[in-house]
Amino acid sequence: MARELVWTGFTTVDGVVDSPGGVEEGHRNGGWVFSTEFLPEAFALKGEELEETTALMFGRRSYEAFAPIWVGSEDHAAYKDLPKYVVSTTLDEDALIEGWGPLSVLRSLEDVAALKQGEGGAIFIHGSPELARTLADANLIDRYNLLVFPVLLGTGKRVFSTEDRDRQQLRLRESETYANGVVKAIYDVVH
Structure with a gap:
């Protein structure tokens, strides 16, 4: 059985994943996660992921950050x-x-595909939207763990491609809504 490759992250309703933690990350509206009331239960997914993570993957820029x-x-x-x-x-x-x-x-998509075929559990990608888009376009992402925040930014980095591509079907594994407007949505990619 192949290892599961999971992209996890915070996103706005309009799909922006750029600079959730602060303006120092590059977006003029950075820090948008903190403009939503903090409820511990809305972030429980992050603790659950710790238990499941057996390896981490980053793109270069996210790694350097x-x-x-x-x-x-x-x-x-x-x-x-x-x-x-x-x-x-x-x-x-x-x-x-x-x-x-x-x-x-890892220097290529082939290296990522080979890693997925090896022994071990889930590999989690934090941030790294450009890498996530590239891996999704190569059909290498298996799951998306999303925390969707009730904010619209209009522009910024997105994890999902805006290019014309073949349809990729998702299956909802789990969802939950919280009083602060955050929505947890976990989707499996149908391969």
């Missing part, structure tokens, strides 16, 4: 010793962060 912070973060301590894969044709292996568990650079 997350790695320096997550390596010493108490909130991400459970990820420290997990294998991590960075999909990049340009990242030099000498630029990988020390002390953050096993790190490997």
Whole structure:
């Protein structure tokens, strides 16, 4: 059985995933997650994912943004010793962060497909919208774990392609709504 590749993230109702944590991430309306009332139950999915994650995957830009912070973060301590894969044709292996568990650079979609065929459990992709679109277009994403926030930004990075492509059917695995307007939607990709 192939390993499951899961994209997980926060998104606006209009599909923007750009800069949920702050303007320093690049979007003028960054930090939109924090404009919604905090309810712990709306973020329970993140804790559930920790139990299921056996490896992490990043695109180069998300790796460069997350790695320096997550390596010493108490909130991400459970990820420290997990294998991590960075999909990049340009990242030099000498630029990988020390002390953050096993790190490997994957150079192609073929490398990602081969990893999926190996032994192990679910591989989670955090952020990395460009990588997620590329992997989805190559039919390599198996599931989307979405927390949809009640905000519209109009423009910004999106995880889903806006290009003309073949239809990809999704099957709702689980959903829940919360009093603050956040919606949890977990979709399996029908291959």
